[in-house]
Amino acid sequence: MYEPIRTKSVHSMTAGTTTDFPHRSREEELDIQLAGHLAALLAVTDELRALSPSADLDTAAERLAEQVTRLRDGRTPVRATGAAPGGPDAASRHRRAHALAGRALVVAASRADTAAAILAAQQMDTHAAALEPRELAPR
Template identity: 80%
Template structure:
């Protein structure tokens, strides 16, 4: 009445069976996620650097780029030219949020170097947000 199934199922429903597609470990997934957060933070940092020169932001950008490269197996992150004028308050808020996300993932994978860097960036952006708005263009 019914024709029998002649091909293997694409879904693995049996315990102990292996599938044909590769799986990433939890560590690999966390590395990918952390590199993404740090790369986004680097992009926002570059935008803030374009608004005004700052040795702190230059150092932070170098450190972020180094960590992204480490997490991506030595591949340096692509860095686009930042957009022209932007809202420094919005950029600092975004950077603070991205640093917080990176801190959570770094803590989850026990990456002390990135956790320290993320916490430092959170502090720097929180300080910039609490500073006088006139000072944000140079922060």
């Protein structure tokens, strides 16, 4: 009724055999993940800088770029040149940046990268503060 399986099962292969693809260590995988989260956070930060320039965002972007460059063995990240026209508003970008910083913090903590963890935590605080409702000015 069913056609028999003609290839070997991946479970039956012996542990000592070599494969055609390179394997990465857990640390290398975490470096790749962390660099990706920080690069995405950098892109959102660059978009926010284009919407409302500030020295704090400039400093954050430079620190993020340094960390991504370090994690990618000296390769500099691609930088956004401006905000996409008709894209999400600043509040949506701050929510996205907060979520990305949280992901980066989790990965940085699991790989014991103190510098990246501190930077990610600071970015979470910054974007959370940007999302807090503003007090109304007295009339």
